[in-house]
Amino acid sequence: MTRLHTLIRNNGRQAVLELDYDRRVVDAAAGYLATEDIEVGFLFSGWAYTPLPHRRLKDDETWTVRTDHASVVVQPGLFVPEQGEPIPVGVPYGSRARLILLYLQTQAIKNQSREIELGHNLTNWMRKMNIPKGGKSYTDVREQADRIARCRLTFQFRQGSFSGLLNQHILDQAVFVGDPNSPATHFAESVKLSEGYYEQLKKHPLPVEDAAIRQISNNSMAIDLEGSKNR
Numbered sequence: 001m002t003r004l005h006t007l008i009r010n011n012g013r014q015a016v017l018e019l020d021y022d023r024r025v026v027d028a029a030a031g032y033l034a035t036e037d038i039e040v041g042f043l044f045s046g047w048a049y050t051p052l053p054h055r056r057l058k059d060d061e062t063w064t065v066r067t068d069h070a071s072v073v074v075q076p077g078l079f080v081p082e083q084g085e086p087i088p089v090g091v092p093y094g095s096r097a098r099l100i101l102l103y104l105q106t107q108a109i110k111n112q113s114r115e116i117e118l119g120h121n122l123t124n125w126m127r128k129m130n131i132p133k134g135g136k137s138y139t140d141v142r143e144q145a146d147r148i149a150r151c152r153l154t155f156q157f158r159q160g161s162f163s164g165l166l167n168q169h170i171l172d173q174a175v176f177v178g179d180p181n182s183p184a185t186h187f188a189e190s191v192k193l194s195e196g197y198y199e200q201l202k203k204h205p206l207p208v209e210d211a212a213i214r215q216i217s218n219n220s221m222a223i224d225l226e227g228s229k230n231r
Helices: 002-011 013-017 023-033 094-111 120-128 135-150 195-203 210-215 220-228
Strands: 040-044 063-066 070-075 115-117 152-159 162-169 171-178 186-193 205-209
Touching: 094 115, 094 120, 094 135, 094 186, 094 195, 094 205, 094 220, 120 135, 135 171, 135 186, 162 195, 186 195, 195 205, 205 210
Parallel strands: none
Antiparallel strands: 040 205, 063 070, 070 152, 115 186, 152 162, 171 186
């Protein structure tokens, strides 16, 4: 991507398109270069090695990723209605989940606090990331926030003859508003990162530029690639 940025700066967008680059990639790069307000967000570096799924899994299915140096298991959390059996809500997935995690982690690092307000603040930030308010987009954001609030993670890291294990939730606490009997119609208004996750985030923050993410906000694979550039 760095080479593409240089080509656009030196020759212009149209000239680069004639070099047979993918138009979507060129447009994203050109949009990034045209952005003046460069802001930095933060991700836990573990996600650069072991990303979330890109597509929806079965709601009771566990997600596992293995690499040469690390692995992660994401277990779906449960929604407990006032009556009846607990309901698995599924693991987070796709671009919306990644954007929400980016927001949570950025706010935690910038404010040096585990406690984060969502609601109106998250809605404004998602709009800044080119996600329109209302309709299916808003429903998707609420669903992914709920999945993030409830899932459980197991990270394993390996280096030579040594290995490490982290079992944790992303969030310790969440305050919901809406129908308490419907996971589809309530929303986490405020949350608190788990202490373990927050400590790992502070030790291993991965900076990413908002302007770059904004250009690829609907592409979960591109977001992963952007994060992996700085790991």
